Amino acid sequence: MKVKTKNRLITLSILFMLLYAMVLPAQAAQKPVADFSVSKTFGDAPLEVTFTDKSTGEEALWKWWGFGDETGSESTAKKVTHTYKKAGKYTVFLKATNEAGTSTKTYPVPITVTEQKPSAIITFSSGMDSSAVSPYTLNVMKQILIDAGLTSAKITSTIRTPQKQAEIMYANCERTGPEAQKGIYAPAGDKIIDV
Structure with missing residues (x-):
């Protein structure tokens, strides 16, 4: 009788786990949340700016940096450096993508580059x-x-x-x-x- 009770408990446990697995949805992948910081937002040309990726969520498989000066860079590195050669205001964004989706972050302050003043x-x-x-x-x-x-x-x-x-x-x-x-x-x- 003890063996039958033990077998029934094992069978019930397996059935319960199968039922639980069917009821719970599969854990879905989460899209990344793009975020970044910048080393500076203004200065004279040529202006070198370092962008630090602070994205959260699941790891992005692909990241695209748009620097606002008709150039960009595909990189999954945590830090990316870009040099602005001409005066102007540049809007920067980071797009992070994985199998669950895409997230884009635009920096709230434009990078402002001014002409270098002549000096003596x-x-x-x-x-x-x-x-x-x-x-x-x-x-x-x-x-x-x-x-x-x-x-x-x-x-x-x-x-x-x-x-x-x-x-x-x-x-x-x-x-x-x-x-x-x-x-x-x-x-x-x-x-x-x-x-």
């Missing part, structure tokens, strides 16, 4: 005391260089102020003519005389 570098001859020229004067001199189409200048003397030097250059140009002064102040001085 002013250096001093060795042994010169750069503190003799104020930051304001340096900024004025840099703007003069940029306006003249130059990118650099070297200060060789702080005995004269920039204003005094300009007065001397102007007086010499009036006295002997601009052409006679060319070559005295090097190519950078020639461009300033031309201005």
Whole structure:
């Protein structure tokens, strides 16, 4: 009698498991939930931005990054880097897909790329005391260089102020003519005389 009871329990257990398996639906795959972060949202061109995939849910089999500048990249890497070469506002999205479906995330803030502003570098001859020229004067001199189409200048003397030097250059140009002064102040001085 004990064997029959044991066999009935086993049979009932198997039947119960089969019935339970038929009643419960199969575990369906879940689609991924696309998400990402960006390393920066603005800057001068060329602007390099790193995008970090933070998607959740089941693993995506395929991911497409749209960078907003008519380029994109297929990558399942956690980090993707893209360089924006032109000024503009770019809307970025990530599309993640697996066998259960697709999810797309568009970043809420556009990547804003601005034109790189021209700059000028002013250096001093060795042994010169750069503190003799104020930051304001340096900024004025840099703007003069940029306006003249130059990118650099070297200060060789702080005995004269920039204003005094300009007065001397102007007086010499009036006295002997601009052409006679060319070559005295090097190519950078020639461009300033031309201005």
